[in-house]
Amino acid sequence: MIKLADDVSSGDHVCAIPDSVEHLGEISSGFVVHGLARGEKIFFFDDDGAADGLLRRMAEDGHDPEEPLRVGQLEIVPEEGTRLTFRTPLADIHAGITGEVLRALDEGWAGARITGQVHAALDPGASGTLPEYDGLLARLVRENPDTLTALCTFDHVHFPDESIDIMRALHRDHLAATGAYDDGLLRIVRLGIGHARLAGEIDHSNRPKITTLLHQALDATLRSADAPTDIGLDMASVRFVDVASAVALVHAAESFPSTHRLVLHRVRPRVQRILDRCGAAFSPQLAFDDEPPRTVPPSKSAR
Amino acid sequence: MQVNAAPRPPGFAHALVHADDTAELVRRVAPVAAAADRDTGAQIALAVSPEAERALREELADCTGGVGRLTTLTRSARESGQTVAAWRARELRALSSSGRPVFVVAQHDPDLDGIDGGFWIELEAALNISLDGLAVTQLCVYPRIPLYGAVGDAALANHPLLLHAEQFAANPAFRSPAEVLAALPFAPPHLLGPPDIQLQYNTFELSRVRDAVEAAARACRFDQVRGEDMVQAVNEVATNAVEHGSPEAGLSIWTRPGELVCEVHDTGSLPLSLIGLTPPHPSRPRGRGTWIARQLCDSLHVWRADDGTRVRLLVRA
Numbered sequence: 001m002i003k004l005a006d007d008v009s010s011g012d013h014v015c016a017i018p019d020s021v022e023h024l025g026e027i028s029s030g031f032v033v034h035g036l037a038r039g040e041k042i043f044f045f046d047d048d049g050a051a052d053g054l055l056r057r058m059a060e061d062g063h064d065p066e067e068p069l070r071v072g073q074l075e076i077v078p079e080e081g082t083r084l085t086f087r088t089p090l091a092d093i094h095a096g097i098t099g100e101v102l103r104a105l106d107e108g109w110a111g112a113r114i115t116g117q118v119h120a121a122l123d124p125g126a127s128g129t130l131p132e133y134d135g136l137l138a139r140l141v142r143e144n145p146d147t148l149t150a151l152c153t154f155d156h157v158h159f160p161d162e163s164i165d166i167m168r169a170l171h172r173d174h175l176a177a178t179g180a181y182d183d184g185l186l187r188i189v190r191l192g193i194g195h196a197r198l199a200g201e202i203d204h205s206n207r208p209k210i211t212t213l214l215h216q217a218l219d220a221t222l223r224s225a226d227a228p229t230d231i232g233l234d235m236a237s238v239r240f241v242d243v244a245s246a247v248a249l250v251h252a253a254e255s256f257p258s259t260h261r262l263v264l265h266r267v268r269p270r271v272q273r274i275l276d277r278c279g280a281a282f283s284p285q286l287a288f289d290d291e292p293p294r295t296v297p298p299s300k301s302a303r
Numbered sequence: 304m305q306v307n308a309a310p311r312p313p314g315f316a317h318a319l320v321h322a323d324d325t326a327e328l329v330r331r332v333a334p335v336a337a338a339a340d341r342d343t344g345a346q347i348a349l350a351v352s353p354e355a356e357r358a359l360r361e362e363l364a365d366c367t368g369g370v371g372r373l374t375t376l377t378r379s380a381r382e383s384g385q386t387v388a389a390w391r392a393r394e395l396r397a398l399s400s401s402g403r404p405v406f407v408v409a410q411h412d413p414d415l416d417g418i419d420g421g422f423w424i425e426l427e428a429a430l431n432i433s434l435d436g437l438a439v440t441q442l443c444v445y446p447r448i449p450l451y452g453a454v455g456d457a458a459l460a461n462h463p464l465l466l467h468a469e470q471f472a473a474n475p476a477f478r479s480p481a482e483v484l485a486a487l488p489f490a491p492p493h494l495l496g497p498p499d500i501q502l503q504y505n506t507f508e509l510s511r512v513r514d515a516v517e518a519a520a521r522a523c524r525f526d527q528v529r530g531e532d533m534v535q536a537v538n539e540v541a542t543n544a545v546e547h548g549s550p551e552a553g554l555s556i557w558t559r560p561g562e563l564v565c566e567v568h569d570t571g572s573l574p575l576s577l578i579g580l581t582p583p584h585p586s587r588p589r590g591r592g593t594w595i596a597r598q599l600c601d602s603l604h605v606w607r608a609d610d611g612t613r614v615r616l617l618v619r620a
Contacts, residue, residue: 185510201510201513203509203510203513203538203542204506204509204542204545204546205506205507205509240513240534240535240538242509242535242538242539242542242592243535243539243591243592243595243596244542244588244589244591244592247588247589247591248588251586251588270531273528273531274535274595277595277598278591278595279585282585
């Protein structure tokens with residue numbers, strides 16, 4: 001069954017195969033933020049910097065993780081803890097997680113959510129195999145249908161393709177593919193007519209994608225009667241832009257019809273500095289906005 | 304031919320004058336500088352020895368526009384003539400943006416001759432490019448017989464004007480920067496020993512280059528902005544290498560406490576090493592990378608090597 005990211009709830013055990021590190025951050029952040037909003041306690045198993053990616057993306061999505069971390073609603077299991085978990089006998093893991101779910105309920109949370117970076121399950125010293133751990137998690141979710149939710153992510157950096165194929169087949173529920181462009185360095189998710197969210201790095205290798213995106217966005221906007229006159233790019237998760245791409249953004253704005261503007265939302269300071277050096281301040285059709293774009297997602301606008 | 308009979312149109316005027324000691328320097332330069340101050344309201348800026356500066360300031364004490372001093376770069380930046388030319392262009396662009404022209408007096412400093420005087424050959428050729436179009440007159444003072452013959456030859460070839468008896472005259476020996484660099488070869492920068500990090504990359508692996516420089520900047524304990532600027536600068540040079548040089552290029556990194564040196568090497572052949580010295584026109588889509596990279600690090604030196612093109616970038620904490 002295909003599930004939307006904001007449609008996962010208690011009793012769900014969902015699998016996602018992210019296209020890239022940026023995609024993983026997007027999925028994890030969405031899952032965690034959704035759980036926080038439902039009043040659930042989140043356990044995130046960290047390994048190889050995954051928690052940093054999660055916290056960074058949550059902040060970029062406008063959900064400061066500081067408060068949930070402080071009050072214990074978001075609990076990051078440190079790397080050593082994650083690895084130790086996968087060296088623990090399966091029966092003990094079962095008892096441990098069952099206990100944590102009960103403890104979360106005792107503490108007053110509405111339920112518990114589990115996700116994170118679990119490639120330690122592939123380590124030679126692991127107490128079980130990947131399908132065995134997954135079977136255990138499926139059992140835990142079955143036993144706690146109203147209080148436990150799990151998201152399993154298997155990325156191409158940490159999991160071999162054959163493991164990913166097996167895990168994909170073992171899961172009944174999958175997160176919906178978003179139809180985004182993702183080259184591993186840059187991820188583009190369309191947000192509605194004339195708007196998109198970018199995540200990652202823009203350089204010589206993927207610069208043409210940006211110019212194509214802007215042309216298509218302008219074209220779509222011009223062709224729809226009630227579309228806004230702003231073409232918006234949410235830049236909150238763009239960590240690097242090279243000079244030629246910064247120039248391309250400035251020139252694209254200048255090539256728009258005078259009725260239309262290019263609005264860059266939530267530009268990071270590093271990217272802003274290079275845009276400034278490329279003349280962004282002198283382009284009347286290029287605007288900056290510290291707020292995210294206000295758009296209707298394409299799936300809902302189509303209804 | 305007398306070329307200063309009428310007021311000079313705005314634009315860079317680069318003139319050579321010979322003087323063998325401070326007294327002769329003051330005697331030959333001061334009247335022309337005073338005239339520039341009087342006739343065109345020029346600001347006078349000095350890049351001369353402390354002794355010559357004292358003497359000139361004394362002689363020009365009556366100048367209404369004041370006498371300033373150009374910034375002296377750090378030792379490692381000063382070894383690259385093209386880097387000095389790029390920084391000087393930034394400084395003089397800022398000075399001349401006030402609307403008043405600038406009259407610069409610069410003096411040959413034998414301390415920067417290096418092993419063959421290459422610094423001066425490159426600096427003067429690069430200034431002809433980097434200061435092009437600026438309302439700047441620069442008078443360069445050289446001894447008649449410098450230690451290295453090439454320094455004297457280059458001085459003659461790099462200056463379109465000669466100062467004789469307080470008059471500027473066209474210099475028939477003047478050559479374009481490309482001709483000068485072809486006629487007067489000089490040694491490449493000194494070797495740095497085995498690098499701490501070395502990697503090969505192609506167009507689709509530029510993120511590896513950025514990651515390596517970012518890690519090195521962290522190891523050098525640079526503050527965040529300094530580190531990010533160096534990553535950006537190296538990325539621009541590395542992009543040029545695979546876009547214009549060869550499909551695969553190399554990056555070498557040397558880290559020392561508080562100093563980071565990155566060198567990009569491709570096997571392509573660059574027609575002229577003096578690139579990124581002038582601001583590109585705003586409407587041009589490309590050609591800004593090296594220009595901006597030069598502003599983001601302390602020194603950016605491009606040279607043609609036997610095995611291709613090399614660019615060395617240096618940044619200090």
